[in-house]
Amino acid sequence: MKKNSIHYIISSLISGVAGFLIISILTKEFDPISYGDYSLVITTVALLNTVLISWITQSLIRMYNNQKDKSELNILLNTSLISLFCMWMFFLIIIITMNLIIETQRFIIPIIILFVGESLFLYSSSLFRALNKAKIYNIIVCSSWILKLVFIVSFIKFNIDDILIITIALAVPNILIGLIVVTILLFESKESKWFSSSAFKEIYRYGIPLVGLSSMQWIMSSSDRYILKLFNKDVELGVYSLAYSISSNIYNVFITFLLLISYPIILRSYEEGKSSLNATRSIKEQFNYFLLILLPITFGLSILSDEAILIISSPSYSSGTVILILTNLSMLIFGTLFYINKVWELTKNTREIFLNSIFAALINVLLTFILVPFFGGTGAAISTLLGYFFFLIISYVRSRKIIRLEIDYFTSMKIIICSLAMGIIVFVGKSFIENNLFHVMLLIAVGCLVYIILLKIFGLFNLITEFIKK
Template sequence: MSKQGKHSLIYLVGRGIPGIINFAALSVYTRLLSPEDYGQYAIVISTVALCNTLLFQWIRMGLLRYLPKFDTELKRAPLYANIAVGYATAIFVSLLMTGLLYIINPGEMVVKLAVFGMVLLWTEAFFEIALELLRSNLQVIRYSLSFTLKSSFALGMGILMVYNGFGVRGLLISLAASTILTTILSMKSILLAISISFRHFKLSFFREFLIYGIPFTVTFGMTFIFNSSDRYFINYFLGDRETGLYAVAYDLARQSLWVVMSAINLGSFPLAIRALESSGVVAANIQLIKNLQLLLKISLPISLGFIALSSEVVDLFIGEKFVAEAKQIVPYIIGGTVMVGAKNFYFDQSFQLGKRTYLQIYPVIAAAVVNVGLNMFIISWLGVIGAVISTLISFSIALTMSIVISRRVYPLPFPFIYFLKVLLASSIMGLGLFYGKEIMEGYVLRLVVLVPLGALVYLLLLRVFKIDFFK
């Protein structure tokens, strides 16, 4: 197995175990919480994620890009100083934003954001920065263990909190507490290195760091809008209950596939950056082809298999109050996730490799404008299905524009024949699962029998097409 394959496999395990834990959490929470409560929780979490994106994302992206330039820990002090100053500045801005929000509208939801949400924001932001350090250093095992530890703590404390009647506040407290505990236990050295680095701060390097990272703030902010603005519109037009029903279905579909695609990218993209820095464009392109092939042969069969067995997955994982809505939505969100994954985890890499990150703003701005415009008009008319339609349209616009613009920055290689072979093998497997489940009774039996059988069929088809899955 290649180095990139080994790293991605470790990340897949490291992301997969927390993903399974998150599935368990979703299953438990949809049985303990009402749709109204889950709707409130989804809005708070979405707002925290938006603030994290706007205030801290540029730090993580600058870290990922510049860390390979420093080959020893001693030389990294100026980079750590940038992280420390950027993090402190973002915290100060978040305090101002929260204070202003509380003055404008001192309601119950704002209180949640001001107290629990802000603490969760700070802890999540630092945890993700520490994860990027581990990722950039190719410390894949430590990365995976940290992620698993955090998810385990969050699930245990979350169940305890909800079961004892703390509701939404209890879930937010458990998330923040699990992040703090994990950081102290497994990332103490990173916390110490960043906290003592202020004296190495250099304004010129910070300016370069900022110029590289800020376009990502706009980009990911707009990405957040076309990914999650539908929850706010659903909440405004339809209320907490419909927000909760939609959010559960969306999270089930999105998280399942996103865990896999992000794990592959986590293991693969740093190798492409290192190849470009050390050996040039040809070496980077060879690595990029390997990365894309790995992404295709894992994510495509999972997505089409999930679509074929979506009803069975929903019945297994989701509480009864949420099932009907989820079965309508999940297959479409899986399709949309494939589009966004292709954009984020391959075509957008052109802008980073070509150091013209500002250009990736245009696809997401266009998609965000379309998404918001459609949501304003069709959610009140079609309900949550309107949100699904606007999401798919905006995702397709973002992907198309990213493909077109990226070719002018850093033309990415695309193994088209390889893609067609994997797509055909995945489609045959998916059709077999879809029609094969009709001869079986019970969703548990269908999943137990058909999932391994589908995987075996897919691997055999790859062999027919002369593709080695494990290479």
């Protein structure tokens, strides 16, 4: 587990750094209106992957360990791959029909190419997660992000000034990596049955409810971009997209890393005698690690929101400070939801997560339509925060009827105090530094040192050592 964790740390860090560099390059080269168009393409592709592909990949990860021999595994892999190809065909039919009805040529080609690339890569990376081959997973994730960065820089060096064409640079590495993985898979499983209706039914039965959940989460996190566009808030769309990208890139690196480590531990605890008590203890322990890492990030990034936006982008995006702070809080709640929803996932009752998310998504969309005309991007950020907060409350209350989750309030309060004290130090330190990368990084280092010392004083340093050991 420790060896796998190291690989996941490396891939998370490299993807996070590369993601930031890409955001920085694009927002320094393009104005908020252009970046807003880019954001709409990325958001649309994310929705397509959520609806058409995620049910296949999530089922693959969950069902792999249930296969008794290599033959069954190959049948599962072949069936999932055929399902992927069918979703591509379905997508092409939809996109061609849309093109005949409305004029969308400028967005169509980037969306098609990016969707194929992202879905191929999502399938490939999920395959290696299912196989528990963290080293290969690490290699393909790092290779993908490094190549994306190289391609984007190359496109800009050739003076390509259409940001939608540049999105193709994001797809090329993933298409290359995905084709290699799929070719190897086809070669190794060529003698196995190509499609199994029973395997497909099992993939469908487990995965489809999660599609509903993922779609609702997409609505809560991304639909506001379309609403901003609908109300002709083009500049605010670009500013909002940047602020959201900064926050989500940071949080997703850590959330993904923590979930990759914690989910197998929680699942194993539950399956040992199907004990809800074991699962509750495991979730509580893993959630402490989550707070230990994400709370200081929330305080620190919110306090340094001005500096973050100006260093990463250009002054034309400087109005996104409040949006960034609100998005940080949304992402903290978003990460918390994964631990609460583990109750439904462990009992294979993912339909309940979907029902919870429907109510939260409806509230979010309604509030967005009300607030955006008056407050623009800030209104969209407020509606997202309130939507996630409602999702958190309803999920926690309803989950207690199945498994009564325990929260270590004493430990949580000590982590909050340490994070708040660190935040005060960083806030005071801002007045003594210049707004450049070196000084901000130096202040962040001081903040981390102060936080570690405070953890030691409050007797929480053992959480770090326990986490490293695991």
